[in-house]
Amino acid sequence: MSNYISNFYKSTISILILSTSVLSKIAPQPVRKPAIxxxxxxxxxxxxxxxxxxxxxxxxxxxxxxxxxxxxxxxxxxxxxxxxxxxxxxxxxxxxxxxxxxxxxxxxxxxxxxxxxxxxxxxxxxxxxxxxxxxxxxxxxxxxxxxxxxxxxxxxxxxxxxxxxxxxxxxxxxxxxxxxxxxxxxxxxxxxxxxxxxxxxxxKNELIIPEKFRNFHGCMLTIGVTVGRMHTALDEKNRPAGPSIDLFKAMATLGNFTWNYQLMVNDMYRGMVGVPRNGRIIDIQIYFQVPRVAFSRITDIMHLTTPFIEERVSFVLTEAEPYSSYEKLLLPFDTLTWIFCLTIFLCAFTCIFVINLTSPSMQNLVYGQKVTTPALNVIGIYFGSSQIKLPFENFPRIILVTFILFCLVLRTAYQGVLFEMVAGDMRKPLPKVIDDLYKMNYTISVGEDLEESLNETISFERSYQKILRLYQNHFPTSGGFLKEDLYSFISGFMMFHFHFLFELTDVTVQALITGGIIQHSFAMEEFSMNHAIYAESITVLNTKQKPKVLTVDDLSYGFTLWLVALMITLIVFLLELTAFHLGMRSYKILRHRVCKKV
Missing domain, CATH: 3.40.50 (Rossmann fold)
Structure with missing residues (x-):
């Protein structure tokens, strides 16, 4: 009996173990996801x-x-x-x-x-x-x-x-x-x-990959300035100057680093076709130099250093053409301001013409008997001539005072800006984009290594441009010759490509734009190396700032003051005219009653 019970327990346990193993095989196993x-x-x-x-x-x-x-x-x-x-x-x-x-x-x-x-x-x-x-x-x-x-x-x-x-x-x-x-x-x-x-x-950080280069923590970085290619000039103390240096200074402030420069003179381009023998053609090559890294050639930008790698398509620009005397007369105001001013004078002459068609009594009410040439007076007021014959009535006098105030504001602003433009060596702005060069029909000649990078740019403009491949053996680096007959002074550059380890956030870009360093006309994409920014075709503004051209917004306060004074004058005139007519009517009624009694 005991053997029977023992065998029964053994069979039961075996069945349970077998059932458990079968169920474990049938039941779905939890999927183990890898930790990474x-x-x-x-x-x-x-x-x-x-x-x-x-x-x-x-x-x-x-x-x-x-x-x-x-x-x-x-x-x-x-x-x-x-x-x-x-x-x-x-x-x-x-x-x-x-x-x-x-x-x-x-x-x-x-x-x-x-x-x-x-x-x-x-x-x-x-x-x-x-x-x-x-x-x-x-x-x-x-x-x-x-x-x-x-x-x-x-x-x-x-x-x-x-x-x-x-x-x-x-x-x-x-x-x-x-x-x-x-x-x-x-x-x-x-x-x-x-x-x-x-x-x-x-x-831990929801951004997953935070921005790496917030700043350079005050580190000293070196700028290598290569004299030989063509972009910027040296100042009177033989220090590099130009738009690229201004851009670099602005980035040094925003990026929290100090900088120095290393000047490398190279006269290999003297004597070439289109290059003046008595002047230097200068290109500024900006990079961050790691002292422990040696490099064999200045042009070997690819292996100079990690923090800064740059490549650009270079175009030489000569000194801009100066403005003529007649052009300077129109420069102080922008187009909208000129239209506004001309509209004011046109309204004045129109009112004078309409009033001259009315009765003599109306002309005496507006001008007065002394004023015989109102249109000439308007022109004289603008140029600041004194008014000998003044209107007799109060309303035309107030109109005259407000117009004198308007012309004073306009004339002072115009003459101030015009003096700066005449005294300074004002020149027309240089082209800032390649499309402007095409419109001006510049002849571009580039080295062989730049042909591929320019293919997309010039493919749709081949009918307007003659792309030359010169100095393939002696001039392998990037460069361009534009209008050889205009080489008198190299004053700027345009269009370059930057790869740099600097965080161009919306704040820093806006700071550069507000500071007049760059224009907001470039495409940015994140460049992989050290989470840097790849900025394509940054247009650097010319450092030679011209006097500010006055706009309607700049003169809005003076215009507003004049318009308010004009409206007050008109309201007072209407009240005065109404009171005059009511008084005349009352006077006539009273006189009629007195005469009737008499």
Whole structure:
């Protein structure tokens, strides 16, 4: 009996175990999402999807646990809208990377080997953005590898490894390199940009990737000024001057850094066709110089330094044509102000003409018997001549006083601005956009290396322009020759492309516009390297400021005062006229009654 009961219990337990195992197989298992899937998805959306940037997913060293799960999870998160392909590589892989990518490494040694093998190809119009995840990498590891990076790679390459996801106990830390911090200048520092809590599944900072370069923390930066190409001039003390220097000074104030310049003279362009032998053609080359980085050629802008990289299409502009004497007479006022003033005088002459058609009694009421040439008086009042014959009645006298006040305001403003224009060397503004050059039928000749960058610009204007390719062997750098017969003085430049590590927010852009440094006529897009800004075709204003042209708004107070005085005068005149007619009527009635009694 005991054996029977024992066997029964054993059978029951076996059935329960079997049922439990079957149910566990049938029941759906909870899907384990990888810890880095959500933060990586947020970074992809911020860096790639929102910017329309295509990227690759690179598994260096083959598949491993985190990378495999993340890739399986991606389609449900982003759909890989901008993902081009998934590349699985071996440690012997040696490739030139010219596209943004997400990089997975199963071990730190793979990442170290990759950093020594890979060659990065940066394109100005195709900036590279990288998100790096290395299994089991710690912040200390990143501190350790920053020094080999700094010694073996140029600063421009080190910062292209932009964002590192570092695993910690409760989440993922977003790490990057910065060159300018509160403690170090011109040295790569490890900076924690954000933190993703895997328990709460959210970022500490909702911006995900905050702006990196708020300012340069007062660091000293060097400007290299190359004399030889053509943009700006030296002042009387042989210091660089011009619109680009003004722009740089404004950015130094906004970006909180101090600056110095290094002057490099190059007379290689003297004696060329169209270049004056007695003058210098100057181009200003602005970049932030890292002292530890050596460079072989001044024109090798690509590898000068990380903080500032610039490329521009250069056009030479001669000194602007001066205004003629007749043009200066019209310059003090803008068109709308001239129309307003002429309208006032036209109304005055029209009123005089209409009043002359009325009865002599009405003319005596308005002009008075002494005034015989009212139209000539209007012209004399504007030029400030004294009025010998004044109207007899109060109303025309008040009208005359208000008109004298109006002409005084107008004449004083006009003469003040006209004096500044006549005394100064006022010149017509230089063209600020390429379209103006086309309209002026300039002949543009460029070096061979600029032909590709100008193709889109000149393709629709080939019928108006003759694009020459000169000095391909002796003049490989960018430059342009415009109207050789007008070379007398180089005073400005136009249209350039900037890549710089400066945060052009709405506030800083507005500050530059308000300060008269730039015009709001450029397109900005975020440039990947160190979260910089790529500003295309910034138009720098001419530093030679001309006197302010007066507008209607500037004269509005004087005009308002005159109009108020005119309205008060009109009201008083109507009241006076009404009282006069009522008084005359009462006088006639009273006189009639007196005569009737008599």
């Amino acid at each position: 899937a959500q933060p990586l998805n947020d970074l992809i959306d911020k860096l790639f999807v929102q910017k329309g940037t295509h990227f690759d997913i690179i598994l260096y060293g083959g598949y491993f646990f985190e990378a495999t799960d993340v890739i399986d999870e991606f389609p449900s998160l982003t759909g890989l809208k901008y993902a081009e392909k998934i590349i699985v590589t071996s440690p012997s892989w040696n490739h030139i990377m010219s596209k943004s990518a997400i990089l997975f490494f199963p071990h730190l040694r793979f990442f170290m080997k990759f950093s020594l093998q890979v060659k990065l190809q940066r394109l100005y119009h195709n900036p590279l953005r990288f998100i790096v995840y290395c299994a089991n990498m710690q912040v200390n590891d990143l501190q350790m590898i920053s020094k080999p990076f700094y010694l073996n790679m140029s600063p421009g390459q080190i910062t292209l490894y932009e964002y590192f996801l570092i695993q910690s106990q409760i989440g993922l830390e977003l790490i990057t390199f910065e060159w300018f911090t509160e403690t170090e200048c011109n040295y790569p520092m490890i900076i924690s940009m954000n933190f993703f809590n895997t328990n709460l599944m959210r970022w």
